[in-house]
Amino acid sequence: MxxxxxxxxxxxxxxxxxxxxxxxxxxxxxxxxxxxxxxxxxxxxxxxxxxxxxxxxxxxxxxxxxxxxxxxxxxxxxxxxxxxxxxxxxxxxxxxxxxxxxxxxxxxxxxxxxxxxxxxxxxxxxxxxxxxxxxxxxxxxxxxxxxxxxxxxxxxxxxxxxxxxxxxxMGTIGATFFVIGIGFLYLMTGTLNIVDLGERLRAVQDSRPVLVALAFITVGVSLKLALxxxxxxxxxxxxxxxxxxxxxxxxxxxxxxxxxxxxFWFSVFGETLIFHKLPLPQLMLGLSLAAMFAASFIAIFQDNLKRMFAYSSVGQIGYITLGLSFDSVHGLTASIVHLFNHGMAKAAIFLLIGGMVVGLAGRGAVSPVLTFDKLAGLAKRMPLTCFGIVLAGLSLIGVPGTAGFVSKWYLIVAALEQGQFWIVGAILLSSLLAVAYVWRFVEVAYFHAAPEGSGKQEAPLGLLIPAWLMVIATTWFGLDTSFTVGSALEAAQQLVRVGK
Amino acid sequence: MIGELFEHFSYLVTVFLMVTGLYIVIARGNLIKKLVGLSIFQTSVYLLYIAPGKLLGGTAPILAPQYGIYSNPLPHVLILTAIVVGVATLALGLALAVRIREAYGTIEEDEITALDNARQDMERDPDR
Structure with a gap:
């Protein structure tokens, strides 16, 4: 071997x-x-x-x-x-x-x-x-x-x-809900293998324990994914x-x-149950839209840079779950691509923020909590860090040429496919909220005057290089989509074929 | 009606423990009490798995002519793993409670939230 x-x-x-x-x-x-x-x-x-x-x-x-x-x-x-x-x-x-x-x-x-x-x-x-x-x-x-x-x-x-x-x-409640769901599935089918579960569940799809299992698993996992x-x-x-x-x-x-x-939705419970017999897509659509608007809106009013991007994560997860609510190959593709692209962009942003903490703490005076008033004029002191955050921020907004654009494009395609034009409007409108919170950073870092006597103090190279690798990946996957979209499309087709 | 209740006795106990545990987690503000609730909640799941695995008169699955009915041993093995997970979670939760007590001087959730909020207001507006 x-x-x-x-x-x-x-x-x-x-x-x-x-x-x-x-x-x-x-x-x-x-x-x-x-x-x-x-x-x-x-x-x-x-x-x-x-x-x-x-x-x-x-x-x-x-x-x-x-x-x-x-x-x-x-x-x-x-x-x-x-x-x-x-x-x-x-x-x-x-x-x-x-x-x-x-x-x-x-x-x-x-x-x-x-x-x-x-x-x-x-x-x-x-x-x-x-x-x-x-x-x-x-x-x-x-x-x-x-x-x-x-x-x-x-x-x-x-x-x-x-x-x-x-x-x-909360995580333990989520995981316990998940294991309760698995328990019900095991009681109904006598198997734990995911492929085997998917096949055997078809016979008992409408029974109440299976529906209960679906509810427990969906809520439990939703807790872990911060829906x-x-x-x-x-x-x-x-x-x-x-x-x-x-x-x-x-x-x-x-x-x-x-x-x-x-x-679990596609390989275990199957599309027929999720999308045709239960109102799960509508529910998912509602929660996703709520995440896209409410969480992004809350992000705008945060004083702490890290917390702002944390709320932005909740909003971006909304886009990923939105793709799941469409019941189409394109919707699923959009979800998977956005999952990847958003992961890249957020990793880049948080890595750069980490560099910022180290760079600012170099003078000793700054506490690790990065409130906006500490970032005034930061672009002069840390040009590379700030430029990286702006680039990754553009991907959060979904500007063409960044990875975020690609995934939003597929989301819009999926929405148009279903003839739901208002969702397209919602996606564009919620992107404006992303513009607002990214702009808050840009305004403070680029247009506010730096405090007196602060020289250039870029983050150490050991922190900048990994962070910029992520930034470059974000841009790269915005221009060359053959890897991300190709993989996601293939994955989505596989899942949908099995789930039918 | 009563007969039906007793037929599903193990499920009733399971659901009762489950809901009790979850209620304690949500309703109590004391960090230790919350963990107690969480443990009860997790324990109910052990019962959910193990009770249906037992058949009355069933033996361990030994292939021998004198035994016809077997109980399913797999749930026990699964729950052994879940118990380990539960113990680890409880231990970590208690350790965190100790650290929180050292850092905040309290293990009441509302007091911790009040302290956090005061700190956040100070960060927002340092002059106050």
Missing amino acids: SLSAHLPALQVVLPLLSAPLAVLLRHGGLAFAIVTAGAWAAFAAAIGLWLQVGEVGTISYHIGSWAPPWGIEYRVDRLASFILLLVSGTAAIVLPYSRASIEREIPRDLHYLYYAMFGLCLAGLLGITITGDAFNVFVFLEISSLSTYVLIALGRDRRALAASYRYLI FPLHQWLPNAYTYAPSAVTAFLAATATKVSIYVLIR
Whole structure:
């Protein structure tokens, strides 16, 4: 057996192993090296899997050679391989960044624990994506969630603790709802394998336990993905977590939860139940629009830069779920593309903000809480950082030439396909709200006078380079869409074909 | 009516625990009490899984001529994992409560929120 046959297992095992090793080594530098190596290996495995899926189609890997549906199966189709790339790629960029970033945000004797938690979180997120077993999804969900709570609590402000606690309560309720749903599905079908579940559920689709399971799973996962109005945990968690953690979570954690929702809706319950028998699309449409408008509107009035972009995340998640409400290949494509593009843009923004914190703290006077009055004239002092945020901000708005435009374009195409012109208007109108909050940053950073006696003090290169890689990716995927849209379209076609 | 209730006795207990736990999480402001509620809520799920796996008169699935009815062992294994998750969550939650008490001097949610709001107002308008 060659190594490439075991890529699905290695994908999860390598980062998972790096975490306990980091704890055993008890040394910041060594822990950094080993967890980063694990993340890069995972990224390499994800690239390998993406190529393999292109050659041989869906990969089914039997853990311990136990055949599904009895054994646990790792299943990589186009969608899973795409999300694996996003998650492991983000980790591969954020980890080198965190070395310089956490130096100022986390006491040095805790660094090895930070890396261990990061490795666990990464392994959990990759596991959720790759596994083909419903209960396994829950276990990985909890692995990633528990390590996320710790990562958030490492923030320097004491409000990080309260935010982490709140997230722990809401996240656990969400995960428990999810596992209740799985329990009902298991009672009805006697299987936990996702493909097998999908086939067996067709016979009992209309029974009440299945509907209850659908409700529990949808609400539970919606809590984890911060669907408006279940997003209460998100703004504080993003605001007070260490910068590198915020960047990683914003790009991956909610996105993987959306993946779980797509997986269960399309591969398990099937389109007929979701879209034709139940009013779920209408419900999703309403909540998505509420997120797009309410959360973006709240974002405009935030005084804290990080919190503003956190609310913007809630709004952007609205666009992703909006695509799910259309019941069409184009709608689903838009969702998947936006999931990827928004992950990139938000990672870029939060990485740059992290650089800003370090750069401003260089003088010692500035606290880590970035309120707008501290950013006056920042563009003169940190031209590259500010320009990067503007570029990524343009992607949040959806200006042509950025990745955000591509995904909004597909959303509009999907809306037009259904003849719902008013949704097109809503998308454009809510983009104006994004203009408003991005403009707030531009106004303060570019047009307000800088305080006296402040020279140029760009963020350190170790922070700028990873952040700018993300900014360049945002622009790149706005111009060349063959990878993102190609993968998403293929994934959507696969899902819709199976779900019929 | 009563007979039907007893037929679904295990489900009734499960639902009662589930709702009780969730209510405590929502209604109590004390961080420790919230965690107690969360634990009760999670425990109800263990029952939801395990109770239907048991058949009256069923044995462990041993392939032997004298045994005809088997109980399903898989839910037990699943719930073993869920128990570990529950313990880890509780431990982490309690650890956070300790840290919050050190940082804020209280474990009442409304007091913490008040302290946070005061801090936020100060950041917004430092002169006040």
